[in-house]
Structure formats: structure tokens, C-alpha cells
Amino acid sequence: MKNISVVIITIMLLFSCNEKKDKYIPGDLELKMNSIADDYVKLVLNIGQYDPDFVDAYYGPKEWRENLKSNLPFDSTAYKNLSAKTDSLLNELELLSEYKATELETLRFRYLYKQLLACKTKVAMLNGIMLPFDEETKALYDATAPAHNNEFFQSTINDLDKILPGKGDVAKRLNDFKMKFVIPTDKLKDVFNTAINECRAITLKHIPLPENESFTVEYVKNKSWGAYNWYKGNFRSVIQVNTDLPIFIDRAIDLAAHEGYPGHHVYNTLLESNLVDKRGWKEFTVYALFTPQSLIAEGTANYGIDMVFPGDERIKFEKEVLFPLAGLNPGEADLYYKVLELQKKFNYAGNEAARNYLNGNWTREQTIAWLQKYELQTKERAEKNISFIETYRSYVINYNLGMDIVKNYIEHNGGTENNQEKRWELFQYILSTPQTPGGLAK
Numbered sequence: 001m002k003n004i005s006v007v008i009i010t011i012m013l014l015f016s017c018n019e020k021k022d023k024y025i026p027g028d029l030e031l032k033m034n035s036i037a038d039d040y041v042k043l044v045l046n047i048g049q050y051d052p053d054f055v056d057a058y059y060g061p062k063e064w065r066e067n068l069k070s071n072l073p074f075d076s077t078a079y080k081n082l083s084a085k086t087d088s089l090l091n092e093l094e095l096l097s098e099y100k101a102t103e104l105e106t107l108r109f110r111y112l113y114k115q116l117l118a119c120k121t122k123v124a125m126l127n128g129i130m131l132p133f134d135e136e137t138k139a140l141y142d143a144t145a146p147a148h149n150n151e152f153f154q155s156t157i158n159d160l161d162k163i164l165p166g167k168g169d170v171a172k173r174l175n176d177f178k179m180k181f182v183i184p185t186d187k188l189k190d191v192f193n194t195a196i197n198e199c200r201a202i203t204l205k206h207i208p209l210p211e212n213e214s215f216t217v218e219y220v221k222n223k224s225w226g227a228y229n230w231y232k233g234n235f236r237s238v239i240q241v242n243t244d245l246p247i248f249i250d251r252a253i254d255l256a257a258h259e260g261y262p263g264h265h266v267y268n269t270l271l272e273s274n275l276v277d278k279r280g281w282k283e284f285t286v287y288a289l290f291t292p293q294s295l296i297a298e299g300t301a302n303y304g305i306d307m308v309f310p311g312d313e314r315i316k317f318e319k320e321v322l323f324p325l326a327g328l329n330p331g332e333a334d335l336y337y338k339v340l341e342l343q344k345k346f347n348y349a350g351n352e353a354a355r356n357y358l359n360g361n362w363t364r365e366q367t368i369a370w371l372q373k374y375e376l377q378t379k380e381r382a383e384k385n386i387s388f389i390e391t392y393r394s395y396v397i398n399y400n401l402g403m404d405i406v407k408n409y410i411e412h413n414g415g416t417e418n419n420q421e422k423r424w425e426l427f428q429y430i431l432s433t434p435q436t437p438g439g440l441a442k
């Protein structure tokens, strides 16, 4: 452990020495690009006045946000102004196509373009224009989720039926079985902290991070999400875990990796250190939620779980460390993870529910009933899912489709499970550069 931190500190020192020696100086085209990027940030902050969820994080110049309000009613003047601003930025960007001299510049150009297109869509949505589900995901997240029929989910239910203890109703047996793996409330903190420390230690072996990076965990209630990372800038995050519903043992590693290492916290930290601090690209000081950046963020965060624990390493750590810490029986860990592996096939069920509910094909009650039948959810969880869909709409595709896009990109470029070095290199590359879903999926 000691050796690793010495290596990391040495790498960081080398980095900071280089930075001082070759201070990055932007050229003329870059200055023009920076001005568009600054206006993009102001546009996002402006849109955020009409939807409190839109600006997920902001750590840019304070004066850009100083006079802004929140929860303003959206009217025709706001629509006219925001649409005109978005269109003029898109035009300015198109006129600057010669900016794309290097790979990083091409990525930046494409990123800003797609982010602005999402802003344009968001402004139209605020004005009451609702697109069909797949068109909405294409416009906001630069991707379309594949469709699956009921038979696809039914075959997983049949597989679960074969391995779950007992007989009869599969949903009931699944939920009864899973209740044996709930982390007792008084053990939550210990289990989470242990999972976070392990995910951090593994991540740091592969990705050097700024010395002062840190994050704190808070336990909250009455939210539509399970957990949330609030990035504060200066390499700090606050992670909130919602304790409304029982938290199963597998969530410890899922959340530690997804929200923390090497997920959201690491992603935001790397963007800040590589693009904001080193290059002065201010568009990364704002994180607009309903944009392609979210697919990259959620996709890398979900794939991050497999990054820190490839193959059998996770089950080993669960059995040896987390199960005993939570007072659970490690003897049942294998079956539990087999069940979870099958349940992964339900990942796309949430997309179907959202697609049909938002397109108006199913009522709220029909969607809840479908989630109970084809994703074997309890009524409570299905209701939580609906309230998430009502708040965040087609955002649901970012988790599963996002992960598949990131996974495919990494594996097709040689980052397979038996080439961990390449895998981490590609993963770090995605986290440190301006990526778009369409760009990765190519």
C-alpha cells in the first residue's frame, strides 16, 4: 500500500512540474471557442431558472449565477430569448469548424454541439412540446434504447423460477429471498465506508487523482432516486444515499463504485483537473442533467462497478468482508449473486415501462402492474420507479444503455477482462475527455 501511494505522489508531482513548465496557452481559434463555451455555461444556468433539476452541478465563476432566480414560471418571452440564444450559439459553433485541429478539439467541438442540441430540446420541452420517447432520448441523450418484448423478460423469470428456493409465485419468492440480504440499518455506515475505501484503493492503483479529492456521505429520505452524487468542485462531492426502502448488500459496492470510485466522483474530478484547470475549458464547470453528458456519466458509473471488481473478485470480497460485516450469511452469497446476475436482464425493463408510460400507451396503474409482472418488483419499488420516471422522464436509458455503450467501446478497443491495463487506460480516457454517446457508439 505504501509503495503505491509513493508512486502516485511521484506521478502527481511530475504532473504539477510539467504544468508549470509548459503552461497551456490558447490560440485565437481556441479563444473564440472558449467564448462560445462560456456562453453555453450561462445558457445552461439560465435554463436552470425554469427547472431546478437541470443544473446538476456548477463550480464556475460565481458572478455568472449571482443574479439568477429559481423556479421561475416559463413564458413566451423566456422561450423566445432562450431559443434565440441557443440557435445563435449553434450557428457560431458551426462557423468555427476549423477549430477541430486535434483529436481533443474535435471531441470538444462535437461535445458542445450535442450539448447545445439537448439545450434546444429542453427549451422546447419547457414550452410544452413533448416528443415521442425514442425521439426524446435521441435529442437529449444522443442515443436510442432498443425495444424488448414481454417474452424477453418472461424468459428471465423462467430462469429465476428454476433457481429460487420454494415453489409458486416467482415475484414473491424473489422478494422473500432478497429480504435475507438487507443491510441492517445500524450496519449501513460501516458497510458503506468499507466498500468505499476498497473501491477507492483499487481505483487509485490505476487512476492517479488530485491529492485533495474527497467526498462525504449523507443518509436521506423521501427521494425518488436511490443515491445521488452532488459534485461541488475542487475535487469534492457529497453523496446522498436514500434509506426509504431496504438497502440490499450488493448496493454497497454498486453505490460506492457508481457514485464514488471510479464513477461520478472520479469522472467529475478528472474533467475538472484535465479540462477546466489545465485548459480553462469552462463548459465543464457546469453539468446540465438532461443532456448527452448524463449518458456518459451514468454509463461510466455503472461500468465502473465491473472495473473495480472484474470476474470473481467481487463475490470474494463480498463473502470475506462485506457479508460478515453486515452480519449476513456468506454461505448464501453465491446463490444471491446468481440471482442478481439473472436480474441484470431486467435492466431494459425500466426503459420499456418509461417508453410506454411516457408515450401514453399505458396508464400509471398499468405501468406499475407491468413492472410488478415483468420486472418482479414489489408494489413499493414499482411506485418509486414511476415517480423517478415522472421526474426524470427518459433519463432512465442512461444507466443501462449508457453502460452498454461504454462497455462495447472499451471491449472493442482491446480493453477486455484479461487486459486490465488497457481496460483502465480506455476507461480513464473516457472519463478525462469530452465524449458523446454517438461518438463512442460509432
Ligand SMILES: [Zn+2]
Residues within 6 Å of the ligand: 258, 264, 297, 298, 301
Ligand atoms: Zn448516477
